[in-house]
Amino acid sequence: MTTIQHELADRHVERKRAWSNWATGMLFLLPSLLLFGVFLFYPMVRTVYLSLFLTDSQGVPIVFVGWENFLNLFQSTSFQISAKATALFVLYTVPAGIVLATALAILANQKLRGIGLFRTMFSATMGMSVAASSVIWMFLFNPSIGLFNRILAALNIPGVQWLLDPQYALLSVSIATIWMNTGFAFLILLGGLQNIDQSLYESARIAGVSESYKLRKITLPMLSPTLFFVTTVSLINAFQTFGQIDLLTKGGPMESTNVIVYSIYKDAFINYNVGSASAQAVLLFVAVLVVTVLQFKIGERKVHYQ
Amino acid sequence: MRKVELKGITKSYDGKQDVLKAIDVMVEPGEFFVLVGPSGCGKSTMLRMIAGLESITSGELALDGKRANALSPSERDLSMVFQNYALYPHLTVEQNITFGLHVKKVSKREQKERCKEVCEMLGLTDYMKRKPRELSGGQRQRVALARAVVTQAPLCLMDEPLSNLDAKLRAKMRSEIRQLQRKLGLTMIYVTHDQTEAMTMADRMMILSDGDVQQIGRPLDVYNNPANTFVASFIGSPPMNLIDAEMKDSVLVADGHWMTPVTAAMKQKIGSGRVTLGVRPEHISLAKDSEPGFLVQVANVEVLGTETLVTFDFGEATQWIAKWPGQSSVQPGEQIRICVDDRHLALFSAEKGERIVCEPVPDAKKVSS
Amino acid sequence: MTLTVSGLVMVFPILYAFLISFMQGGEVLQGSLWPETFSLANFVSAFDRVPLLTYLWNSLMVSVLIMAGQLVLCSLAAFAFVFVEFKGREWIFYLFISTMMIPWEATMVPNFQTVQSLGWLNSYAGLTIPFFAMAFGTFLLRQQFKTIPKELYEASQIAGISKLRFFTGVVLPVVKTTMTTLAIYSFLTAWNMYLWPLLVTNNEANRTVQIGLKQMQTQEIASDWGVVMAGVVMVILPTLILLFAGQKRLQEGLTQGALK
């Protein structure tokens, strides 16, 4: 055979091998791709589609209405309240939760005897389900026998209708939520702290700088990738909150805790207004997308990667 | 035994830059062939192309005369030892050695027998039930060897297999690998960046730099007749001393005042202008009273027991090293008179560094100042 | 000191739930912190009044199924991303990343319709299969697979071992610990799932224990806090034990998945 024939034969073999690799790779990926397709990408597209229709109570699209669902939403006070509640909820829970988890992680990162016990205590809420936690907090918030009002009573302060007063309900749910989310954030931040190169602290010790200087100049900068990740996850989680609302307040009182996912749930499965629910779902998707993109844009510039 | 032939083999990872440039070489059956060169010159790439782990950009690879470019690694019937040994951490030594033999349709019983045999050969019998992490570096190395040997593949490829061992063990394993290869009659292609390994192990070696073949030959031929300044300074420890020199009339002048005469024939080859002059450390000696020599100042002395390395200033910016047998009492700072054996002078062209002549310089007059 | 106080504050709600679960009705109403006697009566009546055992069993089945499904699918996908080179792999990888940006809650309406039309309402299939594919787990394992020296793969290629055999015979055993971490994480998350089981189950035979809690809280026993807390304790006990056993591993695994 000539060289060219040889090369053609080689190419043929290589093509066959490349094809077989492709088939193998796809075979390994197919289960995941299939499920993502059926239970994530398709429903996302379907949600966008449904958001442009009026539907019957089964969610079958009937009339194409274009942007009408969205326009109706923006004009409805109910949605405005819901959007505001969501924004406030994010604002109440995310920064406070991260500060708390970071403080706990720094506390638990000391080298002391029995520190393992405290780490376990701080991460305990990670093992708590939303439902169980909510039931416990429901009891703590109970106006007559709950712990909080008992403490207030002991201090001679009149009791508060924590979950029933529109003024306090969202705040109360937020406090419970911060507690629920601490375990997860704590675990990750502690991991981040433990990944920091100890020699940085040793050289700082030799230089004789103060603790707060170490915190500002070593710990926080080196922890920033972890903080960045935790912030992103917390933000997205906050947007998706459902369980505690369903159990503690059912979106009330006076819709003051009707955050977006609960509002979607109510519209879709209680009011059977699938078009409106889908429009809200699209807005939720956009919000999460914006947060993620913003985070990455800001993050890439600010975060100090190791 | 296996014959390996590379014809115009070229490799490019990115389609722009050639990592290997048109390599032509033939490895004879049963030969211990060493590929040596500095880190990043393309040794591993070449070995991995022979193994089939890396595609061949152009050229032809033939195994026993048959084109093998498109064969998969397992179809090439070869074994390979990796620098990090690539032992499976979760398997015992025995399982590591026999792993994959079933593919070659070796029965369970024969697997056991073969494993026992190679373990005896390599002194691993007591460790067959251990996991790799319970072994020392040298033992892991042996397991890797055993795994290569047990397949009974006629061609064995090794990529820097000794570089993770300490110096003493390395010397021991050099000799063991060599003996094993002879005993089994393997064709071996062995990659190393260490010229000592190349010199001591190779039947023939190939010196590679920047993807280009510098020289192929038997170790002594390469040592005695380096093809260019790269080989001259890469092979040999300490390396060959080099200095720029200029033809003036019929003498070569280095650094203004060191001179050596040349023959007419050589002069013609050199032409006019500049050359690089090289001399091996062992060809520089202390001048006897009767001999002409030049005075130099000693900068450093390393006494190694059987030999002494003397570093001295030669010219403005050059330091040369001389190697003398025995234990010399020369002290740093001392002025000594040295003599260069001009029969062993090597001349290289100044531009490309290629060897110009190999014949010795006439014995008419010694180099003098 | 700070450590002790903050530790107590953090675990107080959990501890309190345990204590209340042992209290008699009157004690709860008086607001005592410590039960007079550690009576198991509340637990007995919790199992009596709602089919708690069925719920626990359902939750266990669902969690184990989701865990197994995620381990299989994630490790297969991660293997393809690390060890199988083929055209379009990058592209599929970005597809996986993009799934992290879709909030699952935004897709629940069509998902409910899909599961309904598949006839999967009130079934393990409907409760588990939609969660088998997981980008986070795939990334975590991909990171781990990448630490396996590529020479291990090449050695098997030279020996002529198939990809599948390399996957099951080398990769999976080598990354056991990370697989365990992922298993713990999967189990925890699956056990604690709330919204989806609420949507796709509506009878007692198929309910998970989290929905059981909601049921307890809305029924007339809601005023009997001791019984409700006994239910809570039954729900959180398995996950708390799992968390305490695997806390260190989980922390390392999650950090790795998050940062690299």
Ligand SMILES: Nc1ncnc2c1ncn2[C@@H]1O[C@H](COP(=O)(O)OP(=O)(O)O)[C@@H](O)[C@H]1O
């Ligand atoms: N997979 C790869 N992709 C791109 N470039 C590579 C790859 N492997 C090696 N190279 C490049 O090829 C050159 C030769 O590498 P290598 O063969 O590993 O050298 P050696 O083994 O001699 O140290 C180096 O410049 C290296 O950067």
Ligand SMILES: [Mg+2]
């Ligand atoms: Mg190399």
